[in-house]
Amino acid sequence: MMEWLNIARRLRRKGVLGINGRNAHYLLPYNRRDRYPLVDDKVLTKQLAEKAGVAVPQLYGVIEIHRQVRRLPRMLSKHWDFVVKPARGSQGDGIVVVTGRSRNLYRTADGNFYDDNELGFHVTNILSGIYSLGGQQDVALIEYRVNFDPIFEAITYRGVPDVRIIVFLGVPVMAMVRLPTRLSGGKANLHQGAIGTGVDMATGRTLTAVSGNSIVAEHPDTGNPVSGVQIPHWDTLLELGARSYELTGLGYQGIDIVLDRDKGPLILELNARPGLAIQIANQAGLRQRLEAVERERAGLLTLADRIAFARERFAHKAR
């Protein structure tokens, strides 16, 4: 009991944000209810981003009703590789990444093979709303599969690594690189076993990593050190993050960016309820950074101000 109280006190001193704190202090006051559909529905997010000229993976097609599932093989025939995902999915559920084909089968990122029927059934499930937040009807997106930048090749097991940036009132406050592992089935989701490394906001270099709830130094599958890797295009990433505030109007959000070998940084999705494991990856609490932004928000008007603020104030301090 005493030990728990001690932990709670030390966590508070370090400014670690809990779920209740995140919801009560940041989500409820800063995220307007009517803005949620913009990020919960990936079709809307994509349209919004395209209108604002922000780079996103190209949309190959949308399947909205069950009848269209029959057209799926024809729709896919033009593309060697692609990603199928639910428009309203949460936490990466229901995403199938097809990396190529073998005879008439689709090969997925986690090493499985689907035939036309099985892929059709998966799309049917998506339409039924299995993966959607409230279980409502959903639509399935088929989009460009990202050829990820080789910079992360040594510390990735299949799948697409991405960069998650927490943006508060247009200021990027914390970031992490999410690296798929064998355990996560090629998905860049910490809940499913991917590892996350902290990022120095000033330079874009990776720090230590978190796997589950503990800190690791190497990628569990490749054995390569995960820290000290320079994320390319870091300036662009910070700018994408800062601009996402104007895009959705959500005060507190998480933005997921992938680095494509040819197309550079692409916004994969936005998240109105970003997770808190990013704090473990960075070994730092969010609270102080968020409070700093809250205090000085009056002086942070332009995009450049906000990015400069982030680089200066949230730089990694070596211990």
Place this chain on the structure above:
Amino acid sequence: MKRIHLYVLAGLLAAIGCGFFLYKLFALGFPLKPEERTDVWRVEVQLQFEAQGGPAKASLFVPRRTGGLIVVDQSFVSPGYGVTTELQPGQGVRAVYSISAAQGPQSLYYRAVIQGSRIVDEDSRDAMPELKPPQLEGAQQAAAEAIIGSVKRQSSDAATLASLVVKRLKDARADDEASFLLGPQPTSRRLVKVAVQLIQLAGVPARMVNGIALVPERRDAQFVRWLEFFGGGRWRTLHVTETARETPQQFLAWWRGDEPFIEVAGGKGLRHNISTSRSYELATQVALKRQRVLEKKLIEFSLFGLPLQTQALFRTLLVIPIGILLLVILRNVVGIKTFGTFMPVLIALAFRQTGLLWGVAFFSVIVALGLGVRFYLEHLKLLLVPRLASVVIVVILILAALTVLSYRLGFERGLSVGLFPIVILTMTIERMTIVWEERGAVEALQQAAGSIVVGALCHLVMSQRFVEHLFFVFPELLLLVLTATLLLGRYSGYRLVELRRFRVLAR
């Protein structure tokens, strides 16, 4: 600003809740603790005879308030018959059913609601009647006087005399005076009759009492006899059987004396049947009937003014908020993961019917089997709604099979499982499959275990009789529960599981 608003609202709600609670507790004297439930008995007499075509009249004795039992309500169901009651001093009340012309089979009913009372009523019985010495013939007179003589020498007062007489008669050996008086193979009715004669002969007023034993769900109740004697200025009861002496409050005196129970004129083929059944009622209910006028108005507009069946529903409904409060604490302060927001509370409600152990066992077995079926259906590639429907049907089949099986094995508990929320179970199975496939078996089992644990904890709190009583008698306490829930809505501290999760950051 919002905080102050919330605190004012919470304070206001708490004050109103506490105010009502304290007023009802101290000013109106509502009981804080659940009282013993008093037994309420329903007694029904069915009377059948064949009418001869002319006028018909049936008279039967009906019970009155005696000792620890009160006749709360009675009714006479008799199509076309006029009913009158008359008091017959020293015997009881007779109800007379009469009709000017009747033909064919007749059915008359008498129903009474009997309730135990803590105040034993001694005064309402008849005053001491004059002593009528029994008429006995020569040899019997001699035998009776011999017994009385020996008993009188051993007794000091009416009470010891009466019990010695009964003992003497019960211990009768062949060829002694007692067995001569009783005759061959005496019934208990004969024994009581002889005992009354002997006690009367010894100069103590006594009489036979005819009554029934109040036993739950008895179809064909028979009259039993005991005796009363007058001693120390009032009538005293003396049971002749051991079991009756141990539980005298279970016996309802019906009428006194040797008269037949029913007399019919203008009919033949008389048959009667007496059945008894038991129901419970809170003693509060009885207390409520004694309130003053103003307070009566208050009570009429409270839950006590509702019909009994609706009250029973509210007994269950009013404990749900306390379960929900517990759920809020377990989810937002402790951080246990469950399937669905309020599903554990619904599971807890189902446990009310089955009991905790059976509930957990049934829940686990049904979900496990249902999960197996769901994984099999996965191969068939069905659409969502038909697939859910199939799982519902299979769940019902599993439920039926389990119930039959457990009944055959002699577990009565299994029978009450039918009210298990089937649709909730199905949704649980579906959600669990998705979590299983997307996040792995560990996460799925964790959430299932979380749901069961939270459900069981909610059940333990919600099934406390004290809790049930408290919220039913003082529903305003729900305002306090609401206050606590509102305040928890602003709890922004860590969840207990987060302390574990972020442990590495605390170093």
